[in-house]
Amino acid sequence: MKIKAKTKDCSLIVQVKTSFGETLDEKQLDNFSRLYLRGFFKVKEKKKNCVEFTGPIGISLYERLKTPISKRDFLFVIEHIVFAVQKIQNAKLPIESLITDLEKVYFNENTKELNFLYVPFSSTKVKNNVREMLDSIIYSAKPAKENDMEYISRLHYFLD
Numbered sequence: 678m679k680i681k682a683k684t685k686d687c688s689l690i691v692q693v694k695t696s697f698g699e700t701l702d703e704k705q706l707d708n709f710s711r712l713y714l715r716g717f718f719k720v721k722e723k724k725k726n727c728v729e730f731t732g733p734i735g736i737s738l739y740e741r742l743k744t745p746i747s748k749r750d751f752l753f754v755i756e757h758i759v760f761a762v763q764k765i766q767n768a769k770l771p772i773e774s775l776i777t778d779l780e781k782v783y784f785n786e787n788t789k790e791l792n793f794l795y796v797p798f799s800s801t802k803v804k805n806n807v808r809e810m811l812d813s814i815i816y817s818a819k820p821a822k823e824n825d826m827e828y829i830s831r832l833h834y835f836l837d
Contacts, residue, residue, distance in 0.1 A: 678796070680781055684734055689783060691718055691730040693796050701728065705770060705797035714764045716757060717793050732792045735783035742779070742814065745821040748828045750789060754814065755832065757791040762807055771797065777810035779817065811836060 679694045695701060706728065710720035718730035738754070746754075765772050774797040776782065783792045815833045 678798075680776075680794070682783070687734060689718075689732050689734045689792075690721070691732070691783075691794060693728045693730070693794065695726045695798075700799045701726070702774075702797040702799045705774065709768075709770060709795050709797065712768055714768065714795075716761050716764070716791060717795055728796065730794060732783070733785050733788075733790075735785040735792060737780045738782040738784050738791065738814070739779040739817070741784040741786075742817040742819070745819045747821045748823055748825060751818055751820070751828065753789055754784075754791060755811070758807065758811065758814075761791070761793050765795070770795070772807065774798065775807070777807055779810065779813055782810075808836070 678696055678699060680691060681694075682689055682691045684690070701723075703723075706720065706723065709717075710723075718732035720728060721731040722729040761775065762772060765775055774795055776794040776796060781794055784790075785792065812833075815829055815836075818829055820829055
């Protein structure tokens with residue numbers, strides 16, 4: 678799967694193209710496109726092996742974690758991940774189709790909210806793991822200088 682993002686008219690357009698041997702699950706994609714889930718990119722256009730999503734402008738979560746992050750912002754990011762997983766589960770959609778790569782999760786710098794891609798494949802070769810995503814965030818985050826700087830290690834201990 679190839680994912681490209683570009684900004685256009687104050688929004689972020691994300692184009693997902695399937696690789697050789699991958700096919701999109703049209704039924705699940707239609708089900709997802711009918712739902713309104715805050716924090717997820719909306720399906721704008723579907724083609725045979727390409728889907729275009731639109732959403733608010735932002736930077737990748739990977740880029741955001743390169744700069745120091747306060748305890749409040751860090752926990753807000755974790756909260757958005759938990760809410761995204763809950764929304765997918767409540768909609769009875771497979772969680773494996775949630776893109777968990779930090780480069781493909783987008784952070785809105787104005788609202789500090791995360792926006793996720795949901796791309797269902799017929800045969801899921803790509804295993805998207807939420808726990809691995811959380812571990813990546815924990816290891817990538819640089820805590821801001823505060824009184825309580827051990828919040829990241831405490832979260833890691835809690836998850837284990």
